[in-house]
Amino acid sequence: MSSEISTATSQDAVLAEILALPAPHGTGRSVQNFAADVLDAVVRRTGRSASAVVDRDDGRGTAVLATAGADRGKTSTALRVPLDLVAPWSGYLMLTTDGTHVDLIGALAAQRISTALEYERLRGADLRRQAWMSYLVEVGNLLAHSLDTTLTEALIPRLIVPRLAPWCVLYIHDDPSVRIAAAAHVDEAMVVNMLSDQHFFGVRLQADDIRAAVRESAGPAVFDGPPALMIPLRSHGQRIGALLLGRHGTAEPETVSIAEEVGRRAATALDNARVHAERQHVARTLQEALLPAEPSQIEGVGIGAAYLPAGWQTQVGGDMYDIIPLPEGGCLAVLGDVAGKGVQAAAVTGIVRVVLRLLIADGKPVTQIFQQLNDLILSQSQRYCTMAVAEIRPARSGDLSAIVYLAGHEQPLVVRRDGAVATAGNWGTALGVRAHVHCVPETVLLHPGDTLVMFTDGITERRAGKEFYGPDRVSRCAAQLAAHTADVIADGLVTAVLDFSDDAPQDDITVVALRNDGRAAADASIL
């Protein structure tokens, strides 16, 4: 039923006009205006109306993009031309005609509008992807610098709210239990409710089905009361926990995949923090095994020990000390320093400590113990060990005698109660270097109030720029602490050495102070 309408523009002219319309890409013109121009041209041919309808998958359903003309005639034929769009976008042109054939014009109009829409879709997706990429990079950077488990847990939901979800809960799977580690909400005040077992929100977040999903779900899961999306967290195949993200309406596939990406980064960060915490624990346990379980109580001897390992928390140092009570009164105070740091040094330190205790229990003289340790270290290790031993025994008139044995170690200081300071002991050979250990013991008397201060080279070699703390500063500092108890002297010296520089210590710092806490015989006789 074709009939020509003379007033209508010819088909070729309309086709040419539609083809000539400049595409809106990069011109700043909207797709709507462009579509309106295309439909105007169509209507010039049909004399009736045309509209373009599109669903951009933005949650608003189908919407009219543009219209042109108006239905005036009674006899009209409707023609529906689908737009060539990529799912989930869809749309069509609705053309009413008076019967004129407009298939070709409709197809061309649909094609031009489709192309413009497709460009808009890709451009939008590109911009969103760029925004998501920079968001993920930001998330990755923030998490990469977080090594503390508690802080990492607290950080994760705050990276998600409000960017990805209005609220978020981080569940941690501590087999078999599931706990809420952290929560965030766009409305800060709501966080209290989320963590409350009184408030319905909190109760719901602790519900059995959610906990079960944290334990079991393998992929993203959707919940309805309240609407939420769960992203399981895994690292190295281990179930670490899950993120629960609040949502408005349906979860968009894009949000889900971004949430999964954030989840992957969060799981890695949690795993790293956990490994770091384990390393700290191992270092601390190992270190504690190298130190006396509890400060011994030796009658008449005040004992102060201060120890500061280098390599904050995860490193094990090579310093060790021990206080071994002697059966006939007094004690052996041992301070050792194995060259180097780390597990290898600590292993040598551990051997030295155990063998030392055994040999001392056997009642061997210290010089012989040095020789045996020397042979052991020579055969077992490339490292050498320096050691200072003070054999403290009660002497006459309330004095203590201190026999100082040195094997490659700094000389201890005798700090008199009046502040006079002198070195004690003769330098001897470090253990594990030569076949024969040269050691000449020296005896000093500690009068009541006098203190013997032993320390490792972490004290003298502490540096600020090019300057070393050095033996002279140690002496001056010890002199100022003379009137104090043994533990104050030990702590005071370590504090002064630490304050010498802003840098973290490069080596273990250990001080053992032994003070004659007895009263002079003369004082006792007066009473």
Add this chain to the structure above:
Amino acid sequence: MDEEVAVATHAMRMAGDTCVVDLSGEIDMLSADTVEKWLYDAGRGSGAAAVVADLSAVDFLDSSGVRSLLRAKEALDGDGIAFRVIKPNAMVERILHILGLYDMLT
């Protein structure tokens, strides 16, 4: 206070049948292995009967540094090449005395 990091450097010269290695900077955990190699290579490569490490420009020697000297000495001794250090500064000399290694290394 953050001056340039003082790393160890070295230069070699022959004095008769002795190869003198002028060390400078800091011989510590970071440079110890390199220093050990320098000293050993000095003996191996030069065909010298003795290697002498001149420490006059060495500012600092820690326990790793001492180990590098001991290991170099052990390796050179094994090849029949004598090794000793000369001109340590006061601090380095003190460290060698404390360790009971002054006589052995000088």
